[in-house]
Amino acid sequence: MSVKPERKLWHELKRITPEISWTRLENLSAFGTPDLLGYNNFGKFFTVELKVTKTNKIRFSPHQIAFHVKHPNNTFILVKDLSLNLVKLYEGKVIKELDACGLKLEPCRLGLDACCLRLQQLGA
Numbered sequence: 001m002s003v004k005p006e007r008k009l010w011h012e013l014k015r016i017t018p019e020i021s022w023t024r025l026e027n028l029s030a031f032g033t034p035d036l037l038g039y040n041n042f043g044k045f046f047t048v049e050l051k052v053t054k055t056n057k058i059r060f061s062p063h064q065i066a067f068h069v070k071h072p073n074n075t076f077i078l079v080k081d082l083s084l085n086l087v088k089l090y091e092g093k094v095i096k097e098l099d100a101c102g103l104k105l106e107p108c109r110l111g112l113d114a115c116c117l118r119l120q121q122l123g124a
Helices: 005-016 062-070 092-104 112-120
Strands: 021-024 036-039 045-053 075-081 086-091
Touching: 005 021, 005 045, 005 075, 005 112, 045 092, 062 075, 062 092, 075 092, 086 092, 086 112
Parallel strands: 045 075
Antiparallel strands: 021 036, 036 045, 075 086
16 A cells, blocks of 8 residues: 555654644544644644645645635645655745645745744744
């Protein structure tokens, strides 16, 4: 049985951020809720939606877009671009632009290490 790309990204993120307390949200009752709830050493809670794509387009449900529009602060979208093997971090408040432009939109962080550092230092 192969591991789904999103699950691989989750395991990699968890492995390299032991100082962040992660909760994987498997929420079927509140559609659009992000995949992860994080809590860092600065006492900040934040959410992360995990996405993996082989193309420029990132697929979001209307519920995911609505969640990030309603909760624009301390929400993030972590996208792994399989074509370039590159991870990009976007703030939740840009989800409409991200949905429209895809990976052409400039991320707030580029590369998994830089993305993780941003989450670790949130609230510093």
